[in-house]
Amino acid sequence: MMKIDKEISHPIHPLHKLKLEYTEIPFNCDGCKEAGIGLKYKCQQCEFDLHKACAVAPPISIIHHPFYEKCEFQFHYNPPGAARRICDACRKDVLGFVYHCKRCGFDLHPCCANLPQVLNDGEYNLYLCLKLSSSCHRCGGKGHGWSYRSHCKTYHLHVSCVKELLVENWQAMYLNVDKNKVREMQTRIPSLKGTLKNYHGHGAGRGGKVSKCCQIAGGAIRVIVSAILGDPTAIIAAVVGGFISK
Structure with missing residues (x-):
């Protein structure tokens, strides 16, 4: 270790x-x-x-990533060049520290570059994927960068979608706004379990798989969020409780 x-x-x-x-x-x-x-x-x-x-990233360091075998990602304190840069993992703006491949133009936030290839939520393994083979259970699309999928390949969630859920929840829980407004915002924060059920709403014939998929979501979202926030071992119930509430 x-x-x-x-x-x-x-x-x-x-x-x-x-x-x-x-x-x-x-x-x-x-x-x-x-x-x-x-x-x-x-x-x-x-x-x-x-x-x-x-x-802990050294000021002069180069890393490699299994998704981009030909790339050499060099660490920068500021985004290189004048053009807007976007992280190829989460599709969010690069505003500070970044790993950048000069040859290919790819960029990765440090936490995204360090996302584990496999996460375990205590019951199931979740696998980091460069591209989705099925639609994301949050947005219904296949684009938007990297994602995590369940071992059974029925549950997929973009890293970018997890960040959006987190930001919504963070604003509601931690911004100094009117309590009634917080309550209103929290009611609009989608429960991931609910999202999965709604997404599968017309798939009654696959009831067994749907039920299992929704059960996976509860534990999976915790480990995915903690990994995205830089600490795969973090206990983060206090942060994500809003959008995984039943």
């Missing part, structure tokens, strides 16, 4: 050391500008946080 330093120095925040801590409250990473949860490096004197994946 790789050793994790409890305290580090980082070039983009040279004044103070950053200490490793664990949080179940979502934060915004000052490196990649994406949401995070679980293990992070935090400045005790400033409002400054980094995903573990962002904090």
Whole structure:
């Protein structure tokens, strides 16, 4: 197991050391500008946080990814070039730290680059896929970047769709807005279980498979979200409770 330093120095925040801590409250990473949860490096004197994946990436490093065998992804503190850059995994804007392949033009957020190829929710394995063979259970489409699928290949969910669900839930739970407005927003946040049932609404003949697929969703969404937020081991019930509620 790789050793994790409890305290580090980082070039983009040279004044103070950053200490490793664990949080179940979502934060915004000052490196990649994406949401995070679980293990992070935090400045005790400033409002400054980094995903573990962002904090430990060497300033001059090249990584390879099994989805892009010919690519060499170099780490950058800022998106290279003047053009808008989009992460090829989650299809979201690149606003900070990024792995970029100069030859092919592909970009990956650090947390996306570190998404596990296989996730286990305690009962089932979920597999990271470059392309979908079936429609996503959230949006009904096949595009939008990478996805996770269940071992039975009946449950598919885009990484981008999980991020959208999370942002909706995060806004409702943590933004300082009127309580009635929060309640209204929470009622509009789709339950993933409900989404799966609605998506399969006309498939009564496949009842057994549909039921099993919906059962998979409850545990799967927790591990997918925690992986996307930078910590596949995080306990994140407090964050995702809104959109997986029954």
